[in-house]
Each structure stands twice: as structure tokens, then as C-alpha cells.
Amino acid sequence: MGFILNPLYNIVSGVMVFFHNVFSPIFGADSGVTWSLSIMGLVVLIRIILIPLFVKQIKSQRALTALQPQMKAIQNKYKDDRQKQSEEMMKLYKEHKTNPLASCFPILAQAPIFFALFTVLNGIAAKTDAGVPAPIARGFLKGEYLESAAQAKFFGAKISESFLGTDLLSVKIVTVILILFMSATTFTTQKQLMTKGMPKMDSSNNMMLQQQKIMLYLFPLIFAISGVNFPVGVLIYWSTTNLWTWGQQFYVIKRNPTPGSPAYEELQRKRSHKAKLEGKEIEGVEGSPAPEAPKVEGQRQQPKKAKKKKK
Amino acid sequence: MKRIADIFIKAYQAFSSTREAKCKYYPSCSNYAAVAIRRYGLKGLAMASWRLLRCNPWSHGGVDYVDYELDSADALASMRSTMVSDNSNNRKMKEGVL
Numbered sequence: 001m002g003f004i005l006n007p008l009y010n011i012v013s014g015v016m017v018f019f020h021n022v023f024s025p026i027f028g029a030d031s032g033v034t035w036s037l038s039i040m041g042l043v044v045l046i047r048i049i050l051i052p053l054f055v056k057q058i059k060s061q062r063a064l065t066a067l068q069p070q071m072k073a074i075q076n077k078y079k080d081d082r083q084k085q086s087e088e089m090m091k092l093y094k095e096h097k098t099n100p101l102a103s104c105f106p107i108l109a110q111a112p113i114f115f116a117l118f119t120v121l122n123g124i125a126a127k128t129d130a131g132v133p134a135p136i137a138r139g140f141l142k143g144e145y146l147e148s149a150a151q152a153k154f155f156g157a158k159i160s161e162s163f164l165g166t167d168l169l170s171v172k173i174v175t176v177i178l179i180l181f182m183s184a185t186t187f188t189t190q191k192q193l194m195t196k197g198m199p200k201m202d203s204s205n206n207m208m209l210q211q212q213k214i215m216l217y218l219f220p221l222i223f224a225i226s227g228v229n230f231p232v233g234v235l236i237y238w239s240t241t242n243l244w245t246w247g248q249q250f251y252v253i254k255r256n257p258t259p260g261s262p263a264y265e266e267l268q269r270k271r272s273h274k275a276k277l278e279g280k281e282i283e284g285v286e287g288s289p290a291p292e293a294p295k296v297e298g299q300r301q302q303p304k305k306a307k308k309k310k311k
Numbered sequence: 312m313k314r315i316a317d318i319f320i321k322a323y324q325a326f327s328s329t330r331e332a333k334c335k336y337y338p339s340c341s342n343y344a345a346v347a348i349r350r351y352g353l354k355g356l357a358m359a360s361w362r363l364l365r366c367n368p369w370s371h372g373g374v375d376y377v378d379y380e381l382d383s384a385d386a387l388a389s390m391r392s393t394m395v396s397d398n399s400n401n402r403k404m405k406e407g408v409l
Contacts, residue, residue, distance in 0.1 A: 053368045056368055057368075081384055081388070083384040083387065084384035084385075084388075086337045086338075087337055087374045087383070087384055089337075090335075090336065090337040090372060090373050090374050091373065091374060093335075093371070093372060093373075094371050094372060094373040094374075097371050099335045099371055099372045101333055101334060101335045101372065102333045102335075102368070103333065103334070103335050103366045103367050103368050103370065103372075104333055104334050104335075104339075104340040104341075104363055104366040105363055105364060105366050105367045106367070106368065107333060108363065211325075211328055212328055215325060215326070215328055219326070
């Protein structure tokens with residue numbers, strides 16, 4: 001495993017040391033702020049690298065609005081066979097070379113990074129059996145950096161301490177607050193997606209809906225249970241990731257919602273309302289079937305629709 | 312080993328069900344992996360890894376079964392009509408739907 005993990009330790013610790021050096025002149029080399037920011041910097045860097053993928057996905061989702069009639073037709077044609085329905089939907093995406101879904105690899109590729117960070121931070125927090133701190137160096141986080149990181153504090157709690165590994169009240173309070181924050185952001189992100197971000201499910205998806213509801217409450221609980229074992233540094237990383245995910249999703253749901261979702265309908269209503277206020281005529285409404293009518297966007301969408309009809 | 316892999320995949324699926332749907336393929340990578348590993352063991356693991364690598368931002372996705380002639384909707388439909396065995400049929404259906 002070492003040959004896979006060592007490069008990852010180097011990347012994670014290298015980024016942390018880099019951000020540490022960037023923030024040191026401002027907050028001081030041994031300041032907890034510097035070390036906390038270097039952990040957050042790692043999150044922000046990973047997420048920024050992933051932004052182009054995210055933009056690509058949004059673009060294909062927008063392109064999807066043009067395929068709505070075909071998608072509806074497939075849904076109706078195979079409404080009794082969900083597997084066939086999914087197959088045909090995927091074929092449609094492939095045919096038009098626009099897949100609204102992200103892809104699995106970039107998501108799973110983040111997992112080893114998280115694992116590496118966990119190991120690096122746990123290394124800082126390592127203790128001997130007698131309870132004497134004995135930090136383990138991994139990657140570039142060694143020597144004076146390691147000493148400094150082991151002493152760094154986040155709101156009065158050492159980033160290397162965990163809830164169960166300490167008797168200090170300050171550490172317990174900080175970890176509890178971070179765990180609550182993590183659980184709350186996860187919960188609101190999921191809730192927001194379920195109530196607004198996803199196309200409404202029909203009754204055939206009841207089981208899935210039920211499962212999602214269970215998960216909605218289960219995951220904050222899992223965080224609370226596992227979080228007491230994690231050093232403050234890992235909790236900072238986790239909280240920052242969650243906050244970013246939430247913010248990103250909030251933006252998408254407001255500005256680029258998935259077609260068919262409640263948020264999408266809301267946005268369409270707002271847009272058509274705005275278009276009316278500005279005195280623009282919405283063309284082509286008379287040609288489309290009645291339930292489609294409120295979905296007509298501003299003028300931007302029209303060329304696509306006209307093209308479809310000519311075919 | 313197969314059971315361990317299955318537990319990991321189930322756990323991942325439980326977690327990812329709370330997130331936005333991600334996979335570009337049908338069936339999803341995790342579902343593909345579960346079927347492939349159950350059916351082919353180590354070779355299945357290699358198949359699943361290859362599928363995961365293909366599920367990247369530059370691919371277009373599509374329909375991709377472990378064994379098209381066993382798992383596709385058409386195959387299942389014809390199997391249902393001939394009623395080979397209720398038991399395996401049910402299992403297949405579960406694999407397909409999950």
C-alpha cells in the first residue's frame with residue numbers, strides 16, 4: 001500500500017505546508033489560524049480543481065431542456081418498465097452527446113485524498129501508549145512543521161486532539177460544535193436537494209424515496225458517532241467540504257436547477273414573470289401543448305423549439 | 312472477499328442515494344461492480360475498475376451491462392415470458408432495479 005499512499009501523503013502534506021508558508025507572514029508560523037487555514041486551503045484547492053467538471057455538467061444539464069419532449073415520450077412509453085426507461089434515457093443522452101450526470105471517477109478519486117489527510121492529521125495527533133504526544137511525520141509535514149502543527153490551536157483546541165482522546169473541556173466543546181456543524185450542513189444539503197433539487201418522483205419510486213428519508217436522518221447520526229474519534233483538524237476539513245458542497249448546490253438550485261425539479265419550475269415562473277414585466281412577448285406558446293405552456297422560458301429558448309418542429 | 316466487496320458497495324450506495332445522481336452509465340458503476348464481482352470474482356473487480364475509469368467527465372456514458380444478454384431489460388422481459396425459474400428471475404430483477 002505504501003507506494004500508493006506515500007505520494008498521496010506527499011501531496012496532502014505538501015499543499016498544507018505550502019498554505020502554511022503563504023499564511024505564516026500574516027498570522028504567524030505557529031498560529032492556529034495559519035494551520036486551520038492550510039487545512040481549509042486543501043479543501044478549497046481540491047474543489048477549485050473540480051470546478052471545470054462541475055461547469056461542464058451544468059452546461060449539459062442546460063442542453064437537456066431541448067431534449068425534454070423526447071424524455072417525456074420515453075417516460076410515457078416505458079412507464080411500466082423502469083429499467084427499459086433508464087436504458088432508453090441513457091441512449092438518448094449518448095446519441096446527443098450530452099450527459100447531464102457527473103461521473104463516478106472524480107468523486108471516488110477524492111476518497112483517497114481524504115484518507116491521506118486523515119492519516120497525516122492522525123500522525124500529528126499520535127501518542128505513545130503512556131499518552132505522551134509522539135507525532136509521526138508523513139510526507140512534507142516533518143521537523144519544525146510537525147512540531148508547530150502539533151501545538152496549533154483552533155478556537156483554543158489543539159487540531160491534533162479529539163473528543164475521546166482528551167479531558168480538556170475546550171477540546172470537547174470545539175469538537176461538539178464542529179460535529180454539530182457537519183451534521184447540520186449535511187442535513188440541509190440533502191434536504192435541499194430532496195425537496196427542491198430533484199425531479200418529482202412518481203409512486204413507483206416510493207422505496208427509494210423512503211430510503212432517502214432514512215439516510216437524511218441517519219447520516220448526521222453517523223457523523224456524530226464517528227466524529228468523536230476524529231482529531232479537530234479532520235473535523236475542520238470535513239466541515240469546510242460540507243460548507244462548500246452546500247454553497248455549490250445552493251447556487252445550482254437557484255441558478256441552474258435540474259429540469260423537472262421544483263426549483264426549476266420556480267425559476268421558470270420567475271423568468272416568465274420577469275419577461276412579462278419587461279413587456280416582452282413570449283412567442284410560440286400557442287403551438288405547444290397546454291401543460292408545457294408555463295415552462296416556456298424567455299426568448300433565448302425559442303430557436304431550439306422552432307428547429308424541433310421543422311424536423 | 313465477495314461478501315466484503317458487497318458490503319462496501321451497499322454502504323456506498325446507501326450514502327450516494329442521498330446525493331445527486333452521478334453515474335453516466337446505466338446500470339450505475341456501483342451496481343455494475345456488485346454484479347460483476349458477484350459473477351466473476353477477481354476478473355469482475357478488474358471489470359468494475361475499468362468501468363470506473365471509463366466513467367469520467369470526457370465519456371458520454373450509455374447503457375453498459377456486465378452481460379447484456381443476461382441483464383438488459385429485453386433479456387429480462389424474454390426471461391419473464393418463458394418463466395425459466397421464479398427464483399433467479401426475482402434475483403435478476405433486484406439487480407436490475409437497484
